[in-house]
Amino acid sequence: MSAVLTVENYTLDYRTGWGLRRALDAVSLSIAPGEVLGLVGESGSGKSSLAWAITRSLPTNAMEAGALRLGAEDLRTASPQQLGAIRGRRIGMVFQDPSTSLNPTIRLGEQVIEVLMRHRGLDRTAASAAAEAALADVELRDPAALMRRFPHEASGGEKQRVVIATVFACDPELILFDEPTTALDVITGARILDLFGRLRARTGVAALYISHDLGLVSRVADRVAVLERGVVVEQGVPADVFRTPAHSYTRVLVAAVPRPGHRLVEDTPPATTLLTATSISVRYARKRLFRPAPPAATHAVDFDIRRGEIFGIVGESGSGKSSLARALTGLAPFTGAIDLDGRRIAAMDRPYRRAVQIVFQHPDASLNPRMRIADILSRPLRLYGGDSAEVPRVLEEVRLPASYASKFPHQLSGGEKQRVAIARAFAAKPALVICDEITAALDVSVQAQVIELLLALRRAHGTAYLFITHDLNLVRQIAHRIAVMQEGVIVETRDAADLASPDAHPYTAALLAASPAPIG
DSSP: OOOSEEEEEEEEEEEETTEEEEEEEEEEEEEOTTOEEEEEOOTTSSHHHHHHHHTTOOOTTEEEEEEEEETTEESTTOOHHHHHHHBTTTEEEEOSOGGGTSOTTSOHHHHHHHHHHHHHOOOHHHHHHHHHHHHHHTTOSSHHHHHTSOGGGSOHHHHHHHHHHHHHHTOOSEEEEESTTTTSOHHHHHHHHHHHHHHHHHHOOEEEEEOSOHHHHHHHOSEEEEEETTEEEEEEOHHHHHHSOOSHHHHHHHHHSOOTTSOSOOSOOOSSEEEEEEEEEEOOOOOTTSOSOOOOSEEEEEEEEETTOEEEEEOOTTSSHHHHHHHHTTSSOEEEEEEETTEEOSSOOHHHHHHEEEEOSOGGGTSOTTSOHHHHHHHHHHHTTOOGGGHHHHHHHTTOOGGGGGOOGGGSOHHHHHHHHHHHHHTTOOSEEEEESTTTTSOHHHHHHHHHHHHHHHHHHOOEEEEEOSOHHHHHHHOSEEEEEETTEEEEEEEGGGTTOTTSOHHHHHHHHHSOOOOO
16 A cells, blocks of 8 residues: 655755755655654754645745655645645644644634635535534534634633644545644643544544654654654664664663653752742632632642752643742732741742742743843842853853853754753742743753753752643652642642552542653
């Protein structure tokens, strides 16, 4: 049986002001009918560039060589009219963030209907009925009601299901998945993967599944290809490739995957309490027109963090984890009490703000794009009694060259920008750093580097961390204790080593069951 997708000796370069930049180098791979090929590699390895090439969505400065075929059809020579018939109808695409696929000004139902009218030739009445049926197929509750909502009125998981429903409703030959669960919590992501498995079994669709999560790829893919700097260095069955990798680059990726049994922190923090939170409730305001009052994001949450401790918080999206972090840093109004070093915090004054710092998930949202790195780091240094002359030292402490002081954020990679955000937090010499999903957007090897940096900074300064994450495998490696949040409440707090105990809370067990099994 002929392949659904054939990539043969394909090379992709981009013309830049500094010459040609190679994105893909003589890539050859194929996907059979009904097969899922996983594509893994670090950020910048060329994974997404291959997806854009297949969908013929390349920029004008792209230069290509080699073959890209959908069945017997040459994608590189297809006319704009032919490509219009291929995209959506024969090739579907599911992106990491469903919000980028959905028009925020158009109701969800209208968007699905429009696609079905275009690609399946249905009239509006038939397309409306087919759209509702498609949403029911992906197990969305009350599809008719959801069709009337705008994207901002749906959760991340609901939006991703709408995108998947739209793609499968067009009955494509091939679907490209580009990190489709990275932006979702572990339970929602597991449900999306289970959904894909059921739809795949029913339709027999072929898929290219792009991800930096090796454990997840092991779960969904029949074969895997490993991409390093645009070159496929290894292909095979996931169990073979990840358990006995033949290439040194694959071995590096596998070694960086978190394994709960491989503890990175074995020391016991001092017994003295650093911070105590009592009955912390966060409720976001709404206009008075809305009745009843919205439910609390967190409800009467109690916990304490010991000096030098790594205290993990896990839970689904919407469980209140980030709201708790925002309350502790004064970014969200709350009721309850906070004590730091035995002092009741009546107002978040300068000493408290110096002692409690936060690093966010997306450094692009917290680093001013118009400021050079030196200016970004100078501000907390001057604010808390330091001097701008310390910028090189602060950069070197997070393992960035002092020369980066003259750069702007857009000139740095995602991992480098996150190091700058960490450097800014440590410029204040804090006692506690809140890490809010700070590795979620990073590939596995860069994540390992950032975690190793955080642990080194802790050893050097005795800093405590409040580590918020969806990644249970990771937090079980590095935390001393872990609190589990569900619907704004901490349902239990356990030593990290005991999280998988038989007497754990049912919700904790559900989170663990939804987490990808460690590989290797």
